[in-house]
Amino acid sequence: MKTALILGSNSDVGIASAHRFAKEGFDIYLATRNVNQSQKNLANDLAIRYQISCETFQFDALDTEVHPQFVENLPLIPDVVISVFGVLGDQEQASRNFKEAARVVNTNFLGNVSILGLFAEKFEAIGSGSIICISSVAGERGRKSNYIYGSSKAALTCYLSGLRAELSSFGVHVATVIPGFIKTKMIGDMQTPAPLTALPEEVGEAVYKAFSKKKSVIYVRGIWWLIMLIIKLIPENIFKKLNF
Numbered sequence: 001m002k003t004a005l006i007l008g009s010n011s012d013v014g015i016a017s018a019h020r021f022a023k024e025g026f027d028i029y030l031a032t033r034n035v036n037q038s039q040k041n042l043a044n045d046l047a048i049r050y051q052i053s054c055e056t057f058q059f060d061a062l063d064t065e066v067h068p069q070f071v072e073n074l075p076l077i078p079d080v081v082i083s084v085f086g087v088l089g090d091q092e093q094a095s096r097n098f099k100e101a102a103r104v105v106n107t108n109f110l111g112n113v114s115i116l117g118l119f120a121e122k123f124e125a126i127g128s129g130s131i132i133c134i135s136s137v138a139g140e141r142g143r144k145s146n147y148i149y150g151s152s153k154a155a156l157t158c159y160l161s162g163l164r165a166e167l168s169s170f171g172v173h174v175a176t177v178i179p180g181f182i183k184t185k186m187i188g189d190m191q192t193p194a195p196l197t198a199l200p201e202e203v204g205e206a207v208y209k210a211f212s213k214k215k216s217v218i219y220v221r222g223i224w225w226l227i228m229l230i231i232k233l234i235p236e237n238i239f240k241k242l243n244f
């Protein structure tokens with residue numbers, strides 16, 4: 001039996017990914033900063049529905065000092081680690097208040113560097129394993145409306161690219177999943193164009209595809225690859241005048 005660990009399992013994308021992997025017969029470890037009743041209910045539901053075993057664990061991306069202990073306390077090293085945790089933060093606050101900027105960067109970037117680095121070491125030693133991590137199109141070019149979040153994701157995408165190159169010769173797979181908009185609690189009531197907005201289940205499917213097809217980088221909706229290509233080609237002198 002294979003095991004998948006979901007870091008940030010209370011997220012809409014985390015729940016969808018847990019269902020997708022459980023459907024394939026994976027045992028599931030749900031890791032969340034708040035092991036509440038809804039996470040326990042999710043664990044029971046997954047176990048009964050897919051006839052797998054499912055456990056919950058306390059995990060806080062910001063509490064990097066206890067990450068080594070978190071990894072050592074797992075019953076076994078999972079076959080696949082899926083990192084979906086993240087915070088959007090408030091751009092206006094984050095650009096003027098360093099504490100808010102640090103919370104966003106420390107969660108989205110350093111939280112991943114800390115926990116994924118520990119699994120990278122384990123996987124490298126055994127010569128197998130997969131790391132699937134959710135970044136964002138926001139990390140492909142800094143926009144004035146969300147450049148603190150965007151830069152945390154840019155750093156994450158860059159980190160994953162280097163980690164992939166480092167680990168590939170050890171038989172360890174690293175995938176970067178790049179969504180555009182996702183209809184989750186992160187964006188709340190924000191109105192986004194339907195053709196550009198994925199459902200959490202689509203992201204769960206992309207995460208599974210990234211794993212099963214050993215993808216390096218996967219855009220959740222292909223159209224975003226084209227959009228970002230165009231956005232990246234806009235000269236900086238024009239880009240700085242655009243209002244988005």
Ligand SMILES: NC(=O)c1ccc[n+]([C@@H]2O[C@H](COP(=O)([O-])OP(=O)(O)OC[C@H]3O[C@@H](n4cnc5c(N)ncnc54)[C@H](OP(=O)(O)O)[C@@H]3O)[C@@H](O)[C@H]2O)c1
Nearest residue numbers: 010011012013060061062084085086136180181182184186
């Ligand atoms: N929604 C979008 O439009 C969009 C677009 C591109 C990329 N993404 C990325 O997709 C991923 C999933 O997000 P989502 O859309 O599913 O949003 P979400 O439902 O808000 O999920 C984010 C999750 O991160 C968890 N989290 C935040 N800080 C944490 C910490 N310090 N330690 C552990 N967990 C922490 C939250 O925990 P709690 O449940 O306890 O709050 C929440 O479950 C994120 O990496 C996000 O950046 C989202």
